[in-house]
Amino acid sequence: MEYRLRLAKRMLFNKKGSLIGAVLAVTIGILVIHVNFVIFQGLFDAIVRDISNYRNGDVLITDEEDYIDKSDQALVNWFERIPYVEAATPRLSSTASINMTKFGTLHEETRIPIVGVDPLRDIRASTVHETVSEGQYVFSRNSIVLGSNVARDLGGAQVGDSLKVKIIDRYGQDQIKRLVVTGIAKSPGGQGFDYSVVVHIDTLRDLMNRDGDTGSIMVKLNDPSKASDVKNFFLAAFPNDDFIAETIEESAEEQLAGFRSGIAMINMIGYFGMMSSAFAIVTIQMMLVNGKTREIGVMRSIGATRKDILIIFIFQGMIIGAIGAGVGTAAGLGYTFYAKETKMSFNNSLPLEVSYNWEKIIQTAVLSFILAIIASLYPSYRATKLLPVEAMRTV
Amino acid sequence: MSKIYGTDENKVKALDNVSFSINKGEFVLIVGSSGSGKSTLLNMIGLLDRPTNGKVFIDETDTTNLTDDKISSFRNKKLGFIFQFSNLLTDLTVLENVLLPREIAGTSDSAEKNAIELLKAVGLDDQINKRANKISGGQAQRVAIARGLINNPSIVLADEPTGNLDSVTSEKIIQLMKLMAKKLNQTFIVVTHDRQHFGDVDRIITIKDGKAFEGNLPSEMGVLA
Numbered sequence: 001m002e003y004r005l006r007l008a009k010r011m012l013f014n015k016k017g018s019l020i021g022a023v024l025a026v027t028i029g030i031l032v033i034h035v036n037f038v039i040f041q042g043l044f045d046a047i048v049r050d051i052s053n054y055r056n057g058d059v060l061i062t063d064e065e066d067y068i069d070k071s072d073q074a075l076v077n078w079f080e081r082i083p084y085v086e087a088a089t090p091r092l093s094s095t096a097s098i099n100m101t102k103f104g105t106l107h108e109e110t111r112i113p114i115v116g117v118d119p120l121r122d123i124r125a126s127t128v129h130e131t132v133s134e135g136q137y138v139f140s141r142n143s144i145v146l147g148s149n150v151a152r153d154l155g156g157a158q159v160g161d162s163l164k165v166k167i168i169d170r171y172g173q174d175q176i177k178r179l180v181v182t183g184i185a186k187s188p189g190g191q192g193f194d195y196s197v198v199v200h201i202d203t204l205r206d207l208m209n210r211d212g213d214t215g216s217i218m219v220k221l222n223d224p225s226k227a228s229d230v231k232n233f234f235l236a237a238f239p240n241d242d243f244i245a246e247t248i249e250e251s252a253e254e255q256l257a258g259f260r261s262g263i264a265m266i267n268m269i270g271y272f273g274m275m276s277s278a279f280a281i282v283t284i285q286m287m288l289v290n291g292k293t294r295e296i297g298v299m300r301s302i303g304a305t306r307k308d309i310l311i312i313f314i315f316q317g318m319i320i321g322a323i324g325a326g327v328g329t330a331a332g333l334g335y336t337f338y339a340k341e342t343k344m345s346f347n348n349s350l351p352l353e354v355s356y357n358w359e360k361i362i363q364t365a366v367l368s369f370i371l372a373i374i375a376s377l378y379p380s381y382r383a384t385k386l387l388p389v390e391a392m393r394t395v
Numbered sequence: 396m397s398k399i400y401g402t403d404e405n406k407v408k409a410l411d412n413v414s415f416s417i418n419k420g421e422f423v424l425i426v427g428s429s430g431s432g433k434s435t436l437l438n439m440i441g442l443l444d445r446p447t448n449g450k451v452f453i454d455e456t457d458t459t460n461l462t463d464d465k466i467s468s469f470r471n472k473k474l475g476f477i478f479q480f481s482n483l484l485t486d487l488t489v490l491e492n493v494l495l496p497r498e499i500a501g502t503s504d505s506a507e508k509n510a511i512e513l514l515k516a517v518g519l520d521d522q523i524n525k526r527a528n529k530i531s532g533g534q535a536q537r538v539a540i541a542r543g544l545i546n547n548p549s550i551v552l553a554d555e556p557t558g559n560l561d562s563v564t565s566e567k568i569i570q571l572m573k574l575m576a577k578k579l580n581q582t583f584i585v586v587t588h589d590r591q592h593f594g595d596v597d598r599i600i601t602i603k604d605g606k607a608f609e610g611n612l613p614s615e616m617g618v619l620a
C-alpha cells in the first residue's frame with residue numbers, strides 16, 4: 001500500500017476516539033438530512049398523494065367558464081379509451097347550509113363545501129370512499145356523506161339521521177332538499193372530505209339548477225409519469241373548448257407553495273448541520289496533528305516533503321469522509337426503511353409517503369465526503385508548516 | 396558559518412563562525428557542555444535548519460540555495476538521522492519504520508530485503524513485525540540506526556543517541572554504531588555527553604560558547620577556523 005495512505009490509516013485507527021468522533025460527526029450530518037427528507041419530503045409527498053387520490057387525480061380538467069357543459073359521459077369515455085388512464089370521474093362543487101334537529105335541538109351550519117359525485121365512477125378514480133369510516137359512500141340520490149367535522153358541528157350527526165340541505169341556485173333562489181346521512185368520512189391527516197359533505201352529482205345539479213353541468217373531471221392514471229402526455233393529448237383533442245388541464249403538481253401548486261419553501265429551509269438547516277460536522281473534523285484533525293508534531297518532524301527529517309505531509313492528512317480526511325459517508329448513508333437508509341416498513345405517520349395521523357430518492361442520497365454522501373476532505377485541508381496545511389527541527393526537540 | 400537565534404535584545408549567538416570539513420568514512424564526535432551549540436550545529440549539517448551566515452556543503456554541493464523539496468530529497472538520500480527521543484513512528488512496525496526512507500524515495504526494489512539485512516545487523520530481526528511503541532528504548536535506537544542506513548547516506552547524524560539509555564545499553568549502541576561505520580565505511584557525526592564510552596574515534600570536535608575546537612581536552616584543543 002502507498003506509504004502515505006498506510007500512515008494516514010494507521011494514525012487514524014490508532015486514535016480510535018478521534019476516528020469515531022470524526023466519523024460520527026459526518027454520520028450525524030448525513031443522518032439529519034435523511035431524517036429531514038423522510039419526514040418533511042414524506043409529509044409533502046403524502047399531502048400530494050392525498051390531494052391526488054381524494055380531489056385532483058393525476059390530471060384535473062376544469063373549464064375557464066367555471067362549469068364544463070360538455071357531456072361528462074362523453075369526456076369520461078374519451079379519457080378511458082387512453083391506455084394510461086385508470087378511470088375518470090366528474091365532480092361538481094358548491095357551498096351549502098345544512099340544518100338538522102338532534103335531540104330536540106336545531107343545529108345549523110352554513111358555508112359547508114358540498115361535493116357532488118358520480119357514485120359508480122368515483123370509487124374507481126378516487127380513494128376518498130375509503131375514508132368513510134361509518135356507513136357507506138354516497139349510493140343514491142337522497143343520500144349524503146358528512147365529513148367527520150361537519151357531523152360533529154351538527155351536534156353529533158350519525159348514519160341514518162335526516163337533515164336539510166339548502167343551496168342558492170344559479171338564479172339566486174334557495175333550493176332545499178331533505179337527505180339521509182349514509183356515511184361519515186374521516187381521513188388520516190384531514191386531507192379528505194372531513195370538512196365537506198358529499199352527495200350524488202345529479203342531486204347537486206338539481207339543487208343548483210345546472211342540469212348536465214360538471215365542475216371538474218378527475219382523471220386517475222395507472223402511470224402517473226404520463227400525466228403531461230395525457231394533459232397535452234387532451235388539450236390537443238379539444239382545441240376549441242376553453243378547457244384547463246393540469247397535472248397534480250400544477251393543480252396542487254397553490255396549496256403546496258408554502259410547504260415547498262418550508263422544505264427548502266429545512267434542507268438548509270440540514271446543510272448547516274453538515275457544515276458543523278465539517279468544523280468538528282477540523283477540530284479533531286487539529287488535535288491529531290498537534291499530537292503528532294514530533295513524528296511529523298521525524299518524517300520531514302528523513303525526507304518527507306511538505307506535499308507528502310499534506311497528502312497524509314488529506315488522506316485522513318478522505319478516510320473519515322468515506323467511512324462517515326458510508327455509515328451515515330447506511331444509517332439514513334436504515335431509518336428510511338424503518339419509516340417505510342412501519343408506515344410511519346406524522347402526528348399519528350397522516351401516513352408519510354416515504355421514498356428513496358437515490359439521486360439525493362448519493363448527492364448527500366458525495367457532498368459530505370467532499371466536505372470532509374475540504375475540512376481536512378486546514379489541519380493538513382498546518383501540518384506542513386511544522387519544521388523538521390521539531391524532531392530534535394529534547395522535550 | 397554562524398547561527399543567531401532571536402532578534403535584537405534576546406539574540407543568542409548559538410554558533411559563532413564555525414568552520415570545518417569532515418572526510419568520508421570519518422567517525423566524528425561532537426562534545427561540549429550543555430547549551431554550547433552542539434545540537435544547533437548538527438541541525439545545520441543535517442539541513443534541518445539554515446545558518447544565519449555561511450554555507451553547508453555536502454558531497455561538494457552548496458546547500459544554501461536549495462528549495463525545500465530539494466532539501467527534503469537531500470535529507471532522504473544523503474543523510475541519516477538518529478535522535479535522542481522517539482525516533483520512530485509509533486503507528487508503524489519496526490520493519491515499516493526502517494523501510495520508510497526508501498518508500499519516501501520511491502525506490503522500493505529489494506527494499507525489504509535490505510531492511511531485513513540491516514535489522515539483522517543491529518540484532519533485531521526477530522522483532523520486525525512488532526509495533527514501534529512496543530519495543531524498548533535501546534531497541535528503538537537500533538531501529539533508528541538501521542533506518543538511518545537504509546538509503547546508503549553520505550552522513551549519519553546522531554544527537555545524543557544514548558542520552559536516554561542506561562549505561563549497559565548505551566555501550567551496546569555505541570559499539571553498534573562504530574561497527575556499522577566500519578563495516579559500511581560510513582561517515583558518522585555524533586553529538587554526545589558520553590565521551591568515554593566511545594573509546595577511540597577518528598576525530599573529536601569540541602563546541603564551547605558557539606565556537607568549535609579540534610580535540611577534546613583544553614590542552615590539546617586547536618582552534619578550528
Ligand SMILES: Nc1ncnc2c1ncn2[C@@H]1O[C@H](COP(=O)(O)OP(=O)(O)OP(=O)(O)O)[C@@H](O)[C@H]1O
Pocket residue numbers: 400401407408409427428429430431432433434435436
Ligand atoms: N530555537 C531556538 N531559539 C532560541 N534559542 C535557541 C534555540 N535553540 C537553541 N537555542 C539556544 O542556542 C544555544 C545552543 O543551543 P543547543 O541546543 O545547540 O545546545 P546544545 O549544545 O545542544 O545543548 P545540550 O547539550 O543541552 O543539548 C543555547 O543557548 C540555546 O538556548
Ligand SMILES: [Mg+2]
Pocket residue numbers: 433434435554
Ligand atoms: Mg542538544
